[in-house]
Amino acid sequence: MLPPSWTPPNTPALKPTPDPLTPDRDITHQHFQPGDQVVVLKGVAGGDLWGDAMHVVAPSWHTPTDEDGWRLRDPDGGQQTYITAHPRYLVHLSRRCPDCIIYMRALSDYLLPKFPATEEVTDCGWYTTTGLNQLVHSSDARSDR
Template sequence: MTDPQHPLKIPAAWAPVPDHLTPQRDITHAHFRPGEQVVILQGVAGGELWGASMRVVTPSWHTPTDENGWRLRDPDGGERSYVTAHPRYLVHLNRRCPDCLIHLRAMEDSLLPKFTGNTGVVNCGWYEITALNHMIHIGDGRQSR
């Protein structure tokens, strides 16, 4: 489910594949805890969802949505070692919780049929990184601008 290349490199152009599920996801800040491993789904690779695998570090205000968020650490480091993200962008990797599994399944049902037969990595371009290292979903970005 994670990209073999650095997952936080957001391309200038992306596949025109909408994600209407994540911005509407109703998940609370309390659903995640420091130390948990999460993934931010970003596209499809070889017939499976892939994304940025990160570790939850500490609560942090998510300025783009004006709501509680989480400071996340990219274990691979790089240009964006730490980002802040809204909890609705996150899916547990270290445990199989029902809420995350439901969201994961809905994303699979929505996306995978669109990429049948595609063996490459497709970044759907749902996220951008602000100057303050806040990860923002394009659905949320349009609402907050």
């Protein structure tokens, strides 16, 4: 007999959901600066958008997209304290930025009606992290990496 499955508390439920907005987001590398606090939106929780808060550290080449990216630091540490991400994955937390607000509003309008407003944390499955600690959106994943 198999032991019962166990999921650690606060583990997001994975519910793959298409993301039509992030892949087409036109945001430049210069939009973010070292020291900025950002979030990588990954899903929903409690009727609102949910994601990982990070600090922008330094410019870094984003190998999966062959474009300028940013080295990010997770202030809470963890298994992947530092990752590299493409600018279109990021949203400002440290300031009210019109571009980021428009993107967040569009993502909210698209995503929130698809999920009931419960306390469950839902990961929509948009991102994975490569062996090089590079955050990759599902639309940017390449089979040659």
